[in-house]
Amino acid sequence: MRLLEVEDLHVEFAARGLDNRVRVARALNGVSFTVDAGEVVGLVGETGAGKSLTALAAMGLLRAPARIPQGSIRFEGQDILAMSDRELEKIRGRRMAMVVQSPLTSLDPLKRIGDQLVRMQRVHGTARGAEARARAEAMLAAVRIPDPARRMQAWPHELSGGMAQRVLIAMALVNEPALVIADEPTTGLDVTVQAQVLDTLRDLVRARNLGALVITHDLGVVAHYCQRVAVMFAGRIVEDGPVAEVFARPAHPYTQALIASTPGRIAQLGYTVTGGTPPDLYDLPSGCLYRDRCPRATTACLAPPPRIALDATHGAACHYAWEAA
Amino acid sequence: MSITRFLLRRLLVAVPVLLGILFLTFMLVRIGDQDPVAMLAGPMADAPMLARIRAELMLDQPLLTQFWGYLTRLVQGDLGMSWQGNAAVTKEIATHLPATLELVTLAVGIGALVGVPLGLHAAERPNGWFDQLSRFGSLFGFSLPTYWLGLMAIFVFFFLLGWAPAPMGRVSMMVTPPPVVTGSVLIDSILAGNGEAAWSAASQLVLPVGCFAIVATAPIIKHTRAIAIEVMGSDYIRYARACGFPRRVIRRIALRAALVPVITFVGSEFTSLLAAASLIEFVFAWGGLGHWGLNAILLGDFAAVQGYVLTLAIASVIIFALVDLIVLLLEPRARA
Amino acid sequence: MSATTLDRVVGTARRSPTFAVGFGIILVFALLAAFADILAPMPPTLSHPYETLKPPGSGPFLLGTDGNGMDVLSRVIHGARYAFGIALPAGAIMAVVGIPLGLIAGWRGGWVDEVLLRVLDVLRAFPTIILALAIVAATGQGFLNVILVVGFLDSPIFARIVRAEVLALRNATFVRAAVAAGNPEWRVLLVHILPNAILGATAQLPLRMAWAVRISATLAFIGIGVQAPAPEWGAMIRQGAEYVISGEWWVALFPGLALIAMVLGLNLAGDGLSDLLDPKRRATGK
Numbered sequence: 001m002r003l004l005e006v007e008d009l010h011v012e013f014a015a016r017g018l019d020n021r022v023r024v025a026r027a028l029n030g031v032s033f034t035v036d037a038g039e040v041v042g043l044v045g046e047t048g049a050g051k052s053l054t055a056l057a058a059m060g061l062l063r064a065p066a067r068i069p070q071g072s073i074r075f076e077g078q079d080i081l082a083m084s085d086r087e088l089e090k091i092r093g094r095r096m097a098m099v100v101q102s103p104l105t106s107l108d109p110l111k112r113i114g115d116q117l118v119r120m121q122r123v124h125g126t127a128r129g130a131e132a133r134a135r136a137e138a139m140l141a142a143v144r145i146p147d148p149a150r151r152m153q154a155w156p157h158e159l160s161g162g163m164a165q166r167v168l169i170a171m172a173l174v175n176e177p178a179l180v181i182a183d184e185p186t187t188g189l190d191v192t193v194q195a196q197v198l199d200t201l202r203d204l205v206r207a208r209n210l211g212a213l214v215i216t217h218d219l220g221v222v223a224h225y226c227q228r229v230a231v232m233f234a235g236r237i238v239e240d241g242p243v244a245e246v247f248a249r250p251a252h253p254y255t256q257a258l259i260a261s262t263p264g265r266i267a268q269l270g271y272t273v274t275g276g277t278p279p280d281l282y283d284l285p286s287g288c289l290y291r292d293r294c295p296r297a298t299t300a301c302l303a304p305p306p307r308i309a310l311d312a313t314h315g316a317a318c319h320y321a322w323e324a325a
Numbered sequence: 326m327s328i329t330r331f332l333l334r335r336l337l338v339a340v341p342v343l344l345g346i347l348f349l350t351f352m353l354v355r356i357g358d359q360d361p362v363a364m365l366a367g368p369m370a371d372a373p374m375l376a377r378i379r380a381e382l383m384l385d386q387p388l389l390t391q392f393w394g395y396l397t398r399l400v401q402g403d404l405g406m407s408w409q410g411n412a413a414v415t416k417e418i419a420t421h422l423p424a425t426l427e428l429v430t431l432a433v434g435i436g437a438l439v440g441v442p443l444g445l446h447a448a449e450r451p452n453g454w455f456d457q458l459s460r461f462g463s464l465f466g467f468s469l470p471t472y473w474l475g476l477m478a479i480f481v482f483f484f485l486l487g488w489a490p491a492p493m494g495r496v497s498m499m500v501t502p503p504p505v506v507t508g509s510v511l512i513d514s515i516l517a518g519n520g521e522a523a524w525s526a527a528s529q530l531v532l533p534v535g536c537f538a539i540v541a542t543a544p545i546i547k548h549t550r551a552i553a554i555e556v557m558g559s560d561y562i563r564y565a566r567a568c569g570f571p572r573r574v575i576r577r578i579a580l581r582a583a584l585v586p587v588i589t590f591v592g593s594e595f596t597s598l599l600a601a602a603s604l605i606e607f608v609f610a611w612g613g614l615g616h617w618g619l620n621a622i623l624l625g626d627f628a629a630v631q632g633y634v635l636t637l638a639i640a641s642v643i644i645f646a647l648v649d650l651i652v653l654l655l656e657p658r659a660r661a
Numbered sequence: 662m663s664a665t666t667l668d669r670v671v672g673t674a675r676r677s678p679t680f681a682v683g684f685g686i687i688l689v690f691a692l693l694a695a696f697a698d699i700l701a702p703m704p705p706t707l708s709h710p711y712e713t714l715k716p717p718g719s720g721p722f723l724l725g726t727d728g729n730g731m732d733v734l735s736r737v738i739h740g741a742r743y744a745f746g747i748a749l750p751a752g753a754i755m756a757v758v759g760i761p762l763g764l765i766a767g768w769r770g771g772w773v774d775e776v777l778l779r780v781l782d783v784l785r786a787f788p789t790i791i792l793a794l795a796i797v798a799a800t801g802q803g804f805l806n807v808i809l810v811v812g813f814l815d816s817p818i819f820a821r822i823v824r825a826e827v828l829a830l831r832n833a834t835f836v837r838a839a840v841a842a843g844n845p846e847w848r849v850l851l852v853h854i855l856p857n858a859i860l861g862a863t864a865q866l867p868l869r870m871a872w873a874v875r876i877s878a879t880l881a882f883i884g885i886g887v888q889a890p891a892p893e894w895g896a897m898i899r900q901g902a903e904y905v906i907s908g909e910w911w912v913a914l915f916p917g918l919a920l921i922a923m924v925l926g927l928n929l930a931g932d933g934l935s936d937l938l939d940p941k942r943r944a945t946g947k
Contacts, residue, residue, distance in 0.1 A: 110578075155657040472882055601790060622791075
């Protein structure tokens, strides 16, 4: 079943510079992807590619000065962009929940863990009173927090980063949503803790047949936990497909560079890695945005590349997608 | 940690600060060019008489000996004699302090009741028209000299309109003041069932409290706004939005989070107004501690100046301890 | 003025109207102070013994006369000199004493920091108005004394602002990088920390100057510091205080308005400046 469908999403920011002129940063330039029930989709790319922005837009959390001039977001068939704040509040945290980064500062510092989980249920009307407490405790157990009865009484500042991240996962799942969006859920955690937290998340998502969108810059996370992947560059999705497929036959030069930059892979694959910075969002070039960094660029790349389907599920936005694949 | 132990520790920490303040004041009043002996003795005194008074007051001793003498007497609860009123400083403080406390408590109370909601409202839409207006208003309030405001209020409400009573003290000279219980004339009158005195005391309070409250409100608006904006931009408020909490719930979380810093600020505001009260008391001939302390400074009344400064410092220590106590009760992180 | 400079001025004013208004007020007072002798209709201490307490608009006295028969307007205009006479030197003392103190305390820590913090503790418990009063009362009257006392009293507060900036900067990546690159300590401090720390402290300077103007007027009002008949606003309000009850409002009103305007101008400028200098706000264009 289709849960989330993002199509041709554009997001821009207006900012006033030192010279007092208003300039527009085009942060997202036509993002399209889908998440179905029961699948984990990875959204990967470098910092500033627009991953988190995509997640915020999907949750209906963008506010001024961000603007959505074009595109659509549908969740369970409903148009997110047309919804009022009231309607969105009923979906957020209920049907579509988010696991954010910086877990330690995201929990309400003045409320005990248990009370926060209970509030989450009470606000959305899923459970209240003793039932809500029981479910909260069961949820803490499900995210593998030891001694959940005692942890219910803990304050956020008493938790470690890994613990707090588990609590955030519990918060996200306690209302049994259909879709979970995890925005870099493990940045700042130790590598071993990272794996534990992600394992927990994956097991829960599988057991409940949820859809999940995992945002990360770590290809290892994608390879390990996701079935499908979408690679973002400068506010566009440059390649998408099943993880095994994309990793085995990356068609976009940026995906290739990304895979090659994983230590120990360069010699093995023989791709050329080109450094460089993302393009200036205030002054985007026409045509392919990766052009300046691309070893394969030709005059053809002055025209914007369409998404070229390599097979039913795998596609890349590159004029030369076929040659690479 | 138990509350008594917490308070004891706070007081212990305050001792060096208090000693520092006392020493500073002690030296300050003595390096001055004012000679209290000549003032006390009057123009008729001859040299031997001056010397005798000097010896009585220990003013012929080295400064450190004098300071030590002051401290030993202080420990016994003796703050010396005030020359201007020829009474024990402790007694003078006891009679004057309630008038100042009455004034400051009312002003800060009004300031908090008005300033906190206005600051919160301004923070709802940063840079909106209400925010700009309150920002200008609080900067304007910052720039108002209390004493000038008091003078203008006296002109308008006493001279022009005749609404307010003459700015002469805390209760009209025509009514019999109530017996002193709390020291607040208003409360004492009500306790004594003296309606006439209560009315007089209340009407005497309106102008000084009003002027003082205007000055007290400005910084409270400004700080509440800043605190609220910081809270609204915090990770946990953003997360609360991502959880789909309605505005009402988010507002409650934010209010709860802003409470502690706002209380802390209002506490510090109270201590600074305790000192600033001297000016408004001066204008309204209020006869409170500030007025008394101001006169002591102007006349070089050593023991009184020291007593005044010590009272202010102790008051601030007590208020900060109380504020910390409240914070301790409200803030789980502080209990760790 | 070239077109680009004009553009910049207009741009700054548009981005922070608060700063523009505050700066405008200060500019007006600066002109009044500079050209007081030309602008004031008569000398500020010229007494007209037969024309005391004339209400505004009587004869040549646009704002009336005071109890000594001196022209209130001329005195208010000359009062601007006292305002700048305190604001500029007191501000200079704060900067000269406070910036190095805060820099050393924040960077080195140690006993300088310890002493600064203790002094700030005492100042926190010791209301500055009373302290200033007591010091000026003890060390003797006179404008120079007021300037010195106000300047030095506020220096530790200024030092605290710089110290906080330095502490925040000390662990900033670019500072660590500068240290790691082998720059000598003085170079890191002067080239990397100082300009950034001063940026934050600059916005505070007008605010502290506003405080200095206010406190010196307060001292004069109490009768300490500048004495009447010197045309100082606080001293003039003091003179006017006794006439308020009998209805001669103008003696106290006009110097008070001037004082409020000047202090408000400095406060507005400081408040606007902190917006202009805050790179985060600059980026969003708010």
